[in-house]
Amino acid sequence: MVHNKHDAEDIAQEVFIEVFRSIHKFRADAKLSTWLYRIAVNRSLNFIRDNKKRKWFQSFEDSVETKNRELQNIAATTSDQPGVQLENRQRAILLHEAIDRLPQNQKVAFTLSKYEELSYQEISDVMDLSVSSVESLLHRAKKNLQKKLYTCYKKKCI
């Protein structure tokens, strides 16, 4: 959800610390994995929100520097097959941007379904929604994603 390995690891560590501290609050009426996912989703959303705020206050120079670093990372990963890897990297950035622009609920449902391979029932438990709501969220998420990717395809983003 945060599209960055180091940030994801930090969040995962925070999740385990929270679980360690508040395990006594865990009610056995839900699965432990559901509880873990719920904490992880909340932590990730908080992180994204804080990051947005930080970016808002970030100076122009800092944002340029971050962009440069991203570009350098792209360049660094293109050692073997430069063309293919660069294209894949651009595709990944495009996909991440498209996912990031989805409404929050759609983004969470899509991430849990695609990255974590959770079933509709499990997603509904984590998000505290009905299964039909999850189905509808995923349907809209895919539609929005396709729309964004098609717009970009027409503009020849890659």
Add this chain to the structure above:
Amino acid sequence: MECKTIHKELIFFLEGDLPSEKAGQIEMHLNECSACAAFAEEMKETLGILEAEKSPAVNPFFYTQLKAKLENRESAEPAFFKRVVLAQVLQPALFSILLIIGIYSGIKIGQPSPVKVFSTTQFEQEAIPYFNEMKTESIETFLME
């Protein structure tokens, strides 16, 4: 089937969410239309990124880092408590005191300073001679000199 319909349904086709009849129609269209086939290929490549990102290698130092973080937090607990007390109790108290002092001094400065009021007779006796010499020394006596 129109290209527009394909663009709307393509992601569901690639994800295998469509009923077999519709999927067959789309497949047939993709075999005939090169533009749609190119877009489908592009979509497939892009969505393939999800598969690649699905299972990242776990950092071997994850547990060590987690343990270190947990220990750091526990040792930093009193300092954290102090910070909370400082931030939530002492700072507001200090600011309240400063505010009260400010308001009090503002009121004090705004108040007019007390003026000593003389009775009029006393004023006439003491002050008029300095301003009005005619009363003490008439013009006749002045000219006579």
